[in-house]
Amino acid sequence: MTMRTSPVIGRQAGKNGSDSSMRKVLMIGAAVVFAAGAAWAGAHGSMSDQRVEDMKTIGGAMKAIGDGEGDAVAHAKTVNMLAKGLHAKFPEGSMEYRAKAEIWSDPEGFKKSMDEMVAASENLVDAAMTGDRSKTLAALGATGKTCKSCHETYRGPKPGE
Numbered sequence: 001m002t003m004r005t006s007p008v009i010g011r012q013a014g015k016n017g018s019d020s021s022m023r024k025v026l027m028i029g030a031a032v033v034f035a036a037g038a039a040w041a042g043a044h045g046s047m048s049d050q051r052v053e054d055m056k057t058i059g060g061a062m063k064a065i066g067d068g069e070g071d072a073v074a075h076a077k078t079v080n081m082l083a084k085g086l087h088a089k090f091p092e093g094s095m096e097y098r099a100k101a102e103i104w105s106d107p108e109g110f111k112k113s114m115d116e117m118v119a120a121s122e123n124l125v126d127a128a129m130t131g132d133r134s135k136t137l138a139a140l141g142a143t144g145k146t147c148k149s150c151h152e153t154y155r156g157p158k159p160g161e
């Protein structure tokens with residue numbers, strides 16, 4: 001008549017300790033991130049889709065830093081990593097969506113603007129690593145200026161606007 005639940009099942013993992021299971025979680029997280037990156041290269045349509053997605057991710061990571069959500073160093077590294085790959089996602093002939101012809105008629109200026117963003121994102125990583133919130137926010141603001149400055153010159157209005 002009495003129903004008993006087994007007390008054993010929940011404890012079997014105890015021997016491994018929380019340390020190794022935490023490590024496992026982190027490894028899975030990293031694998032997911034890499035898989036997502038690889039999927040973009042193949043499964044997703046245009047170059048414009050890919051770079052817009054990267055910049056949205058960058059924007060999301062920057063917002064999280066500003067809001068004080070999650071690990072600022074990890075977010076800053078995401079910004080820096082994606083920023084470094086962005087220039088390669090503007091190959092000639094990929095003028096779509098909001099990309100302006102000036103990107104390719106003025107390649108030096110565009111590259112310079114990219115380099116400024118990458119440099120600012122490196123400063124952002126350094127600032128986040130100090131753990132000093134006001135330094136991090138200052139570096140975040142400086143990074144945001146480089147986004148804006150490129151957009152003003154090389155990004156057109158949304159189609160239909």
Ligand code: HEC
Nearest residue numbers: 048052055056059096097098099113114117147150154155
């Ligand atoms: C060197 C130039 C350049 C820099 C630097 C740059 N962007 Fe962009 N960004 C563009 C261009 C060009 C587009 C439009 C791309 C397209 O339509 O294919 C774009 C598109 C975007 C979009 C897509 C949304 C939309 O409708 O346009 C977001 C979000 C964005 N950028 C955020 C950022 C953020 C955040 C930064 C700074 C960390 C940044 N960008 C830095 C040139 C730049």
